[in-house]
Amino acid sequence: MTSTAAGESAQWTRMPTTKTFVPFLLVNIHDTIAVLTGGMPLPWLGGLGELAFVALYLATVSAALDEDRRDTRTPRLLLAALAVVTYALAVGYWDHWQMCFPLLSLATGVVLRRDPRLIALTLALLGITYGIMASLRGGHDTTGTIVAAGWGTGLAGMLVANLLNLVESNAALRATREQLAHAAVERERLRFSRDLHDLLGHTLSVMVVKAQAVRRLGPRDLDAALSQAADIEAVGRQALTEIREAVTGYRESSLATELDNARSLLEASGITAEISHSGPPLPPQSGALLGWVVREGVTNVVRHSGAAHCAIEVRGEQDRVHLEITDDGVGPSAAPEADRPRPKTGGNGLKGLAERLATAGGSLTSGPSGRHGFRLVAELPVDEEGSVAQATSRQGRSAHRLR
Incomplete structure (x- = not known):
């Protein structure tokens, strides 16, 4: 169960790629079929417009998800070009290519996700204009139609923006947590190595000095030599205790x-x-x-x-x-x-x-x-x-x- 939770957590830290947004292009499948079967005026022009829209849509999303280009002008310029093609297709054909607006909303959410005010204003304008067009296309100018169409279009972009921001925040938190864990390990290694240096350097020096005293005193004063040997044993026992304390982090001098x-x-x-x-x-x-x-x-x-x-x-x-x-x-x-x-x-x-x-x-x-x-x-x-x-x-x- 722990591994399953860890896997789900990792999924929310992986940034979506351009491939993630490709399936959304299927919303235009009806108009694509109309182009292929001649079910719309000037189908060749509609086909060229669709190719331009698809190319700009993928390029916009790709640039906005690229860490090296997302903070440059490129994504916004591509988004502006995508908006021009979207309105040109919708106005020029009127009864076709209306589903390009939700796709434009998705691309807007990806590009402007880090600018809450600008994305709110842009999506509001996009939703209102699309709602008005949907109302006029239906032959009845009703507030309900404008609100329904506009709200659905704007909501798509806002959901994408919030989702991407959530994924980026989770990824940043995960990276920060890993850095803190590494820093904690490094601090513990530094503490342990420093304590061992202080403990062993001092203890070994004491034992060497005491051993030399035993060697000097042994031939002429056996009791004094035995006393020094006892000190060596006591120092060794104390060193074992201190090393255990250093290992557990509770060594105090x-x-x-x-x-x-x-x-x-x-x-x-x-x-x-x-x-x-x-x-x-x-x-x-x-x-x-x-x-x-x-x-x-x-x-x-x-x-x-x-x-x-x-x-x-x-x-x-x-x-x-x-x-x-x-x-x-x-x-x-x-x-x-x-x-x-x-x-x-x-x-x-x-x-x-x-x-x-x-x-x-x-x-x-x-x-x-x-x-x-x-x-x-x-x-x-x-x-x-x-x-x-x-x-x-x-x-x-x-x-x-x-x-």
């Missing part, structure tokens, strides 16, 4: 937790840590966002800096919070564990954080500090409800969930 983790990681790496946190309590969403900054910044210090000292300062104000991470590193030459050059202005992780902060109205800047070292600064506005950072935390939740 705590600033206080990340500051504690940063101190532990820096000290295990032989880097002196100086951490200060001042100011009023932060809303959970703002703290979570800054927690990501601390995690990424400290991971970069451990992996790339070769620093002996790292300072982390969190300074909160009533409506804004300032986070700064600085180190005295000299680059990868002093850090044997570094596997790639130290970024000068920020790698992929910092770019992702900059996007998150920008979404929340904040900013992230990074670059060299003095002759050596590196400086990372995050600024984030904070209101009483912490609403500025909610967009970041909900970024993955509103998209398609990965299971």
Whole structure:
């Protein structure tokens, strides 16, 4: 049943083609037979007029349905020529070719469907003139005849115009829905890849540092080495939990937790840590966002800096919070564990954080500090409800969930 409904929905998004309007030409079949059998005066002239009408009718509809030509002058010029031929046949033969008016009305609806005022005026004039001609042709000038003939003629064009507008609107809505679905998937992929980068980059760095500590301490201090090994196990378990949370889109980082983790990681790496946190309590969403900054910044210090000292300062104000991470590193030459050059202005992780902060109205800047070292600064506005950072935390939740 779902596939049937989807098929019907797709039909209402497919624009009719010129072939759709060809069967309507059969309304003139009686006059066509009269041309072939000589049942009208000057049948050769009537035949030429019919050929001209059919050619103009098909050309008008085709041009009006063509995306490249529908907004040019061509469809309206062809429609004007079709109207001339229609009135010429109807007036010249009088008792024949009267059904050309409904066809002219259909073509008018196709051409002028995007101009409600003009199509209403045109179809009204067409209906009135055809109604008058029908009344005079019947030999009695009655209002009923004019209204009946005129209303039927004008209604044909109006129905076609509304139907085409409905199909075009449905097609536009369908295309917009598909674009939104693709955008949601892309946002979810970006969130997932960014979270995995932040999570795995930090976790693997911690495990490498702890493993190196085990190797150094093993020969001389077995208890300390076992303690570091236990930390590796705890970090691995925590990483599994965080990855599950990242997959479901509910991963949140705590600033206080990340500051504690940063101190532990820096000290295990032989880097002196100086951490200060001042100011009023932060809303959970703002703290979570800054927690990501601390995690990424400290991971970069451990992996790339070769620093002996790292300072982390969190300074909160009533409506804004300032986070700064600085180190005295000299680059990868002093850090044997570094596997790639130290970024000068920020790698992929910092770019992702900059996007998150920008979404929340904040900013992230990074670059060299003095002759050596590196400086990372995050600024984030904070209101009483912490609403500025909610967009970041909900970024993955509103998209398609990965299971």
